[in-house]
Amino acid sequence: MTDSTTGATVSAPDDPGYSAWRTAAAAVLAKGRRIDPADLPAGPEELLQATTYDGAEVAPLYTAADERAEQPLPGSFPYVRGGDATRDVTVGWLVDARFGGADDDNDPAAEPAALNERILDALANGVSAVTLAMGPGEIAPGDLPAVLRGVHLDLAPVALDAGAAAVDAARALFALLDDAPAERPDAVRASLGATPLSDLFASGDESTGADALAVLAADAHARSGAIRAVTVDGTAFHNRGASDAQELGAAIAAGVEHVRDLTTRGLTTAAALGQIEFRLAATDDQFASIAKFRAARRLWARVAQVLGAPEAGAAPQHAVTSAAMLSRRDPWVNMLRTTLATFGAGVGGADKITVLPFDAALPVGALGTSETFAGRIARNTQLLLLEESHLGQVLDPAGGSWYVESLTDDLARIAWADFQRIEADGGFRACVASGALGGRIDALAARREADIARRATAVTGVNEFPNLDEPVPAAGEPRLAEVRRYSAPFEALRDRSDAHLASHGARPRAVLVALGPLSEHNVRTSFASNLLASGGIASESTGTVTADSLTDALASLGDAAPAVAVVCGTDARYADEAPAAAAALRAAGAGKVLLAGPEKAWPQGAGERPDGFLTMKIDAVETLAGLLDALGVK
Template sequence: MADLLTMKNASFPIPKYDEWEQEAEKSLKGKPLEKLVTTTYEQLQIKPIYIRSDIETTPEQYPGFPSYVRGTEPDGYMKKPWAVSQAISAKSPKEWNEIATYDIARGQTEIHLILDELGFSITSLEDVETMFSGISLSDYSIRLDAGACSLSVLALFIAYFHKQQLPLDSLRGTIGMDPLSALAIKGELPTSLSTLYDVMADVTRWAKEQLPLIKTIIVHGEPYHHGGANAVQELAFSFATAVEYINECLKRGLTVDEVAERMSFSFAIGADFFMEIAKLRAARAMWSNIIQAFGGSERAQKMSLHARTSYFTKTVYDPYVNMLRASAEAFAAIVGGANSLHVSPFDEAIRPADEFSRRIARNTQLILLEEAHIGKVIDPAGGSYYVETLTVQVAEEAWKLFQQIEAKGGMTKVLEEGFVQAEVEKVAKLREQNVKMRKEKIVGTNFYANLAEPPVQQRSASEQSLDEVHGNEVNVTFSGTSWMQTAVSFAQRRATAQDINAALATAGPSIAIQPIRQWRLAEPFEQLRKAAEHHSEKSGKRPTVHLINLGAIPNHKARADFITGFFEAGGFAVVKNDGYMSNEEAVKGALAAGGTHYIVCGTDESYINTVPALASELKKANPQLKLYVAGKQAPDIENTFVQAGIDGFIHIGSNCYETLVAFMKEMGVALDGQKG
């Protein structure tokens, strides 16, 4: 018994940082500890270990208290879980109704529409009636992303509520506009920015009286994220946008609280798990600080934060891996404290979602909520030395960039000057280069490509253009400043969204800028895969490389596997063998294969005596043959090999994408998918 008590009272000694440092240096075998420090795309230095002293200067924070780093509610998700807010698209209002009814019955808790991605146009009161037939908008919050201007669609909704004799104060959620986001993506706006700010202020003022539970302004970080921006840039550009909206509304007679409390933020969540958690936590702190500076109340300082898993990180090839990517991103969004979340369907980059992909996306959230019990822990990242330090670093750097934008004249000014586009493109180019070099790994695309996997079939999505809609023409004209009341009045008289938007378009000259390129990280290699597939369809075979493996399997396997993965990332067929035991056998086997491009794989030791003779014999037999060596060699050895006829060397430091492009051009593969 005494032994048991002794055991119970025993504890492990608390390790000291110096002791860890000594053990780490032993493992590094003489290399400096700085080798373990990494640099993020935000240019932040990430240490291998964080300790209590790292957060000694960070003020103690509590959930539900300013600056809301740890969340806007003291009990986190305990009383109110995040909203399962899956965006729904369809081919028609009727189909949308069927999908929404089905998904709501299976766990979706917020009705979510993105007009630019809806698949059809909401143009009339009849469309709204069809869409929400049998769906009680009083029972669910709504999130409607209207793009540059919400006036026409909001007017149709109000007309619908009047017709159904529903109380407007029962409508809750967000029906918001974000003109600068639309400008950043499209490069132009449907009417003047001044007019859109007039509408924004009037809609917000009208909603304060008529729609007390509806937010009317959305600030998106997605245009920057999906352009390749880092977390610091996303936050800085988003808050510069928000501050411009506040200032423009203040000029038009609103108070800071009236604007801030009707503003919702939306961020995409990428692959850097801890960075994305820190981004959302830093966002709440920055917003609190901004509203405080405007003299806003504590309530106005509480950020409404929607998140969506990233489109930027999703792939066309091996698309089922997207389920895993989305799961990790959703986890980060919830740990970061999002109020609502959209998980992108795994086939988002390929086709419109079907019932299966919607269900998997929706259930990803439900598993986190119901089975992983993430909502049972208030701010699970709180107190982590790493996350708390990273949150402070992200907020500080984002604040510096935000101040730089303000000093330049604000968000519209820096978009017009191209500053934002240039800053985003710098990071985008670095990301693209790292993908091409395979420093940034995309499983199933530039690493571990599976050429045998059948592709996910595409489905066509018919889109109804506004120009194709014909109803009773109503002559809509706006006079004075009562934009919202006028739009509602005309909607009740059967005006279409087209009529209202056409009237808005005449209100003043628009603005035009260079749009931010919206792309996905996997696109460079996806283009190569498609080119290889087109080549196969036309010629009967994929572009092909042959391996000349030297010696027994253990001697060549590592490099043969590396070369196989390297070329399969571009859709190449790789012809292998079990290893040649002599030069004569290697020459005979290579010539019998009848290929055009060969890579020698073996050990550095086997190369010394074998490669020069092998290259000489093969080039003598076929001068057009291309011959490469797997692995980087010393400069003098490389020079000897080149003189013998070797055309190049492929190794971990090679630019995979550029190498594959060069091979394809030599093989006559059309990189645009057309006949070369």
């Protein structure tokens, strides 16, 4: 049947398929909780719901009851399915590569001829769009003709990233277009990359004044082709720790402020809207990224509609894989993260994607790989998805998915509320100046960091499944130092362990005291070993012991008095043997005695309690820092 208000198809309440699933889910939930199914809430499936940091509810199962009305085709307002009705599905999105900046593995001050050679090589090997880092210590505006020699600007779009040098860089690009006109001037696509409001948030300084930006935008509007002067860089908010909705709300607010500036200085509303593009972060949460880019188009289309120019509401989207999600530990995993992010952005309809090198968070050359290796992997990540997985050959492939459409709606609604809150605070500049915008982002980032510290949110290779045997990265100035990276707190613990290894020849070590046979203690010894390794602490097991054999077992490890010992076993085994094992450890001179398990697993009134309990709910960063202190790690 159909909902008369929304037009969505709704499953009947007595749908036998859904009822059967609910019954089966209730049985599993009841078994896990060791209760009768009748004691579960009326809607047991609600216990399986997840809530995003933005407050959107993610159901465990989506059905026809969640169906939304079909969105208009690409190129039609509100552009949820894409802004381009004639997008070439044999090409897909544009594969972007960045050249000349400090995050370029190659020398940013390379000779223009050498840089040009690299750009032409990249274009011949799958790159279809070029971003140039320009300014002091990077590409000089006067070198632009040499850097872009042989690059057909009507075939390969060029974006400038010049910060405070945006006006000079743009003038140099205009001069190049005038001196060496493209064969098809109307096909030229370029981004002048002025990001003053994003820079205001990131550094407290507008890199380009509003008057100069308006002149630049007017000149760009008057030229042939599609040249946009203004980039709203949402990654500035993401790198501070913003959620998806916060990033979108702040980006939309900045875009609106730019439109106000430009129209106040003489541009029409449609011309002002036509001068803005968005750069947004794509993360390894693929469904969230898909919904994010779809929701962003809807939001900006709504702004254009309110301003009276809905036909000008399809702003280009440039996706950049998240810098915040990149880890310095086990950095090879970043290849997988960027692949998922690229998938999400591509399926979500981004027009252009930049994949950050997998080693972008490390000092240049820290892994001993060649200068071009990381860039080639970043490029081939996109080419594999385009050429082998054929993701670009279908427009909006996630359209119609009950989950994706629901998440898109929720994200757009929450982000619009964030945008309205910024407007109510006086607009983007006022909200930045007061600290309100940064404060809200910082508060959410603290929540995420707490979840990562408790390992409720996993960072593979860092707080879960760490590899203590991986080579210590070479020293040097780390990149992405200004980014609030998710893995940084655990990596700081690992740095302490590395320093201890360098000065003592061994990592700090804890002893795992295993009670009962392997089948009993394996779950908790594995848990404890994994937890300790995430803080750089190696572990060594006694093998199955009793209180009577513990002293000999410790001696066989060469450590009769361990600084940190963790008792591991089952709750039933703890009731019989844990107090005696803890007493034996203390008698042997152990510094800290911990129990792998919850506090309730310790038998009541049974001798001196352990110094702590290791569970999935502890703040692992705080706990591990304390253990490093106990182990004498400075």
